Amino acid sequence: MKRNIVIIMASLLITACASTPTGQIQAFGVAAADVTSKIDTVITDYNQTNIDNQLAKMAQRNKKYTASDLDPIKYILIRDADKKSFALYQANNALGAYASSLTELAAAGSREQMARASLKLNKSLKSMNKNYKIIKETSDDILSDENNAEISRVIAEISSFYAENKRAKALKKIIINSDNQIQLIGKIINEQLLKSALESRIYTMRGTVLAGYFADYNKTTDKKSFASRKKSLDFIYRQYIEMQATGATILQAQDAITSVMNAHAVMKSELEKDQYTSKKIFKSIGEIVTVHKSYDDLEALMVNCETEVIADDKKGIICKD
Amino acid sequence: MTELEQLSATINELNNIWPLLEGHEKESVLDERDRLDDLAAELAHKTINQGEPALQIAIDSLKEATQLANDVKASINNVSARTEKVAKLVKKVSKAAGKVSGLIAAL
Numbered sequence: 001m002k003r004n005i006v007i008i009m010a011s012l013l014i015t016a017c018a019s020t021p022t023g024q025i026q027a028f029g030v031a032a033a034d035v036t037s038k039i040d041t042v043i044t045d046y047n048q049t050n051i052d053n054q055l056a057k058m059a060q061r062n063k064k065y066t067a068s069d070l071d072p073i074k075y076i077l078i079r080d081a082d083k084k085s086f087a088l089y090q091a092n093n094a095l096g097a098y099a100s101s102l103t104e105l106a107a108a109g110s111r112e113q114m115a116r117a118s119l120k121l122n123k124s125l126k127s128m129n130k131n132y133k134i135i136k137e138t139s140d141d142i143l144s145d146e147n148n149a150e151i152s153r154v155i156a157e158i159s160s161f162y163a164e165n166k167r168a169k170a171l172k173k174i175i176i177n178s179d180n181q182i183q184l185i186g187k188i189i190n191e192q193l194l195k196s197a198l199e200s201r202i203y204t205m206r207g208t209v210l211a212g213y214f215a216d217y218n219k220t221t222d223k224k225s226f227a228s229r230k231k232s233l234d235f236i237y238r239q240y241i242e243m244q245a246t247g248a249t250i251l252q253a254q255d256a257i258t259s260v261m262n263a264h265a266v267m268k269s270e271l272e273k274d275q276y277t278s279k280k281i282f283k284s285i286g287e288i289v290t291v292h293k294s295y296d297d298l299e300a301l302m303v304n305c306e307t308e309v310i311a312d313d314k315k316g317i318i319c320k321d
Numbered sequence: 322m323t324e325l326e327q328l329s330a331t332i333n334e335l336n337n338i339w340p341l342l343e344g345h346e347k348e349s350v351l352d353e354r355d356r357l358d359d360l361a362a363e364l365a366h367k368t369i370n371q372g373e374p375a376l377q378i379a380i381d382s383l384k385e386a387t388q389l390a391n392d393v394k395a396s397i398n399n400v401s402a403r404t405e406k407v408a409k410l411v412k413k414v415s416k417a418a419g420k421v422s423g424l425i426a427a428l
Contacts, residue, residue: 046369050362053358057355057358060351061348061351086369086370087369087370087371087372087373087376087377088369088372090372090377090380091372091376091380094380094383094384094387095383097384097387098383098386098387098390101386101387101390101391101394102390104390104391104394105390105391105393105394105397108393108394108397108398109397109398109400109401113398113401114400114401114404116401117401117402117404117405117408118404120404120405120408120409121404121405121407121408121411123408123412124407124408124409124411124412124415125411127411127412127415127416128411128412128414128415130415131415131416131418131419132415132418134419134422135418135419135422155404156404159400159401159404162400163397163400163401166393166396166397167393167397170389170390170393171390174386174389174390177386178382178383178386180379181379181380181382181383181386182383184375184376184379185376185379185380185383188372188373188375188376188379192368192372192373193368193369193372196323196325196326196368197325197365197368197369198365198369200325200326200329201325201329201361201362201365203329203333204329204332204333204336204358204361207332207333207336208332208336208354208358210336211336211337211339211340212340214340215339215340217340218340218341
């Protein structure tokens with residue numbers, strides 16, 4: 001009887017406390033981690049463009065070369081081995097790891113996980129009851145099936161309650177305390193690393209390759225037919241479009257990082273009011289996903305656009321009609 | 322405009338000039354373009370590599386937050402692991418008790 005009262009009281013206590021939904025934080029983590037993995041591809045583009053630039057510079061000279069002339073290339077690449085020491089890589093990686101840890105924490109100790117553990121306990125208690133009856137040679141239960149089920153359920157609920165509380169408190173503390181760092185890292189990635197360093201450099205290096213094609217064209221133009229000149233210019237124009245699209249690619253990467261920064265700021269502000277789920281958070285996560293999707297779309301656009309990739313104030317990055 | 326952006330703008334200008342030139346003129350513009358390009362490559366490398374002190378502090382701090390999230394996750398997952406441990410213990414003890422009572426009955 002006493003045990004039953006304890007069970008009922010514990011059940012009432014637990015059901016009276018609302019659970020804390022952390023699904024939106026989990027969704028934020030997934031979306032943000034996707035964005036950071038995409039930013040990593042910018043470094044790969046930068047490496048490839050560096051190689052093209054060095055080879056173009058060599059080809060633009062009327063000189064003879066040997067293997068040792070290719071040595072300088074290896075010093076300007078961000079190799080996988082030393083990539084980890086680079087500020088851009090570290091910053092992006094720190095954002096990605098943070099986003100993933102939020103996802104995992106928000107999913108830790110799920111009700112299903114607790115229920116599975118409690119089911120195992122229920123089975124063990126049943127087996128203990130069975131053994132007890134054999135040992136004591138009695139038909140009386142030490143623990144009835146009903147009581148056993150209730151004990152297991154209460155244990156599962158107490159565990160879930162504990163887990164949810166601990167998870168919610170930790171997420172709130174971590175997100176509120178980390179917002180300044182997220183904003184600062186995002187700003188530096190966007191303004192200094194992506195915009196100032198990578199965009200201007202990639203654009204210039206592609207321009208160097210393009211200049212080589214113009215030099216060839218100019219040198220032989222007198223001897224070529226219209227058809228031949230048009231064919232050469234078609235090819236040069238495709239290189240030109242690729243160079244012009246550099247800004248658009250970086251802009252998309254910046255937008256993606258900005259959407260992560262904004263969503264984090266919204267979460268911080270909502271968590272300060274103990275709102276773990278809200279339309280505002282939902283909307284801001286939706287924006288990360290939209291920007292991320294348009295980043296993928298941009299790649300497809302650059303491959304498929306037959307005219308020119310341009311930035312339109314209203315429509316964003318588009319293929320010119 | 323940063324130093325790197327200024328260098329890049331000058332290189333872009335030179336790339337618009339040298340394809341129209343020939344001979345010595347072309348070579349001297351290419352020399353200047355390559356000299357500036359090497360400087361720009363070095364500067365870009367340095368920027369991407371070093372960042373700024375505030376960035377490193379923020380990265381370290383974010384890493385600590387990530388570790389805290391991972392620690393809390395582990396401690397939460399421990400709760401269900403402990404319940405499973407109790408279940409195993411109950412099973413083991415009741416099995417052992419069954420075996421002992423079987424032995425006693427056989428004596």
